[in-house]
Amino acid sequence: MPALIRFDRVSKTYPEGDAPRVVLREASAEVAAGEIVAIRGRSGSGKSTLLNLVAGLDSPTSGDVWLGDVAVNRLSPRERTLLRRDRMGFVFQFFNLIPTLRVLENVVLPAELAGRGPRAARERALALLDRVGLASRADAFPDRLSGGEQQRVALARALVMDPPLVLADEPTGNLDDHAGEVVMQLLDEMTRAAGKTLLLVTHSREVAARADRVLTIEDGHLVAPR
Numbered sequence: 467m468p469a470l471i472r473f474d475r476v477s478k479t480y481p482e483g484d485a486p487r488v489v490l491r492e493a494s495a496e497v498a499a500g501e502i503v504a505i506r507g508r509s510g511s512g513k514s515t516l517l518n519l520v521a522g523l524d525s526p527t528s529g530d531v532w533l534g535d536v537a538v539n540r541l542s543p544r545e546r547t548l549l550r551r552d553r554m555g556f557v558f559q560f561f562n563l564i565p566t567l568r569v570l571e572n573v574v575l576p577a578e579l580a581g582r583g584p585r586a587a588r589e590r591a592l593a594l595l596d597r598v599g600l601a602s603r604a605d606a607f608p609d610r611l612s613g614g615e616q617q618r619v620a621l622a623r624a625l626v627m628d629p630p631l632v633l634a635d636e637p638t639g640n641l642d643d644h645a646g647e648v649v650m651q652l653l654d655e656m657t658r659a660a661g662k663t664l665l666l667v668t669h670s671r672e673v674a675a676r677a678d679r680v681l682t683i684e685d686g687h688l689v690a691p692r
Contacts, residue, residue, distance in 0.1 A: 614645025
């Protein structure tokens with residue numbers, strides 16, 4: 467499969483006192499369309515930074531981050547926003563559901579913001595909630611759900627726009643083992659079934675084992691485990 471994501475000699479440095487902190491050093495790697503790739507590394511190694519660069523939430527100090535034939539870091543802020551809206555879904559460690567919106571409203575929100583027809587958006591959101599086993603909780607507020615249930619809602623929200631790319635940052639990091647296993651099984655099955663690309667940051671060996679490939683950040687470089 468052709469590469470959907472390509473890191474081309476990407477470096478990222480943050481100012482930190484008198485000595486800049488180098489997080490990535492000319493890191494290069496490719497992720498094929500439809501592939502599930504896990505990113506591992508010690509705390510502070512740059513795993514979340516890597517996702518932020520793909521999403522256009524941050525820019526590399528040097529090098530380019532490509533999504534298909536688009537250099538994300540060369541886009542304007544508005545173009546990056548539209549790229550995230552139309553081509554990416556996000557699953558975060560802390561769910562990031564809007565507490566004043568009901569479950570169905572949380573899932574539908576990205577489609578509404580994109581101007582999708584309300585009827586079609588609602589039907590897709592309900593179908594996704596059914597797929598994650600939460601159709602019966604569509605009218606509940608997030609604080610009435612367990613952590614695992616909230617993360618399943620977040621997964622449905624990430625897929626409501628049918629994006630080709632899903633970015634997941636420690637999606638099981640705030641869950642117990644059982645809830646985490648349920649979420650990962652759904653994330654794995656739903657992305658594979660739809661042929662989506664999943665770039666996943668995790669500390670967990672068990673979670674990483676579900677991926678097609680694992681890349682590790684070592685001394686700022688992206689490497690395959692030895």
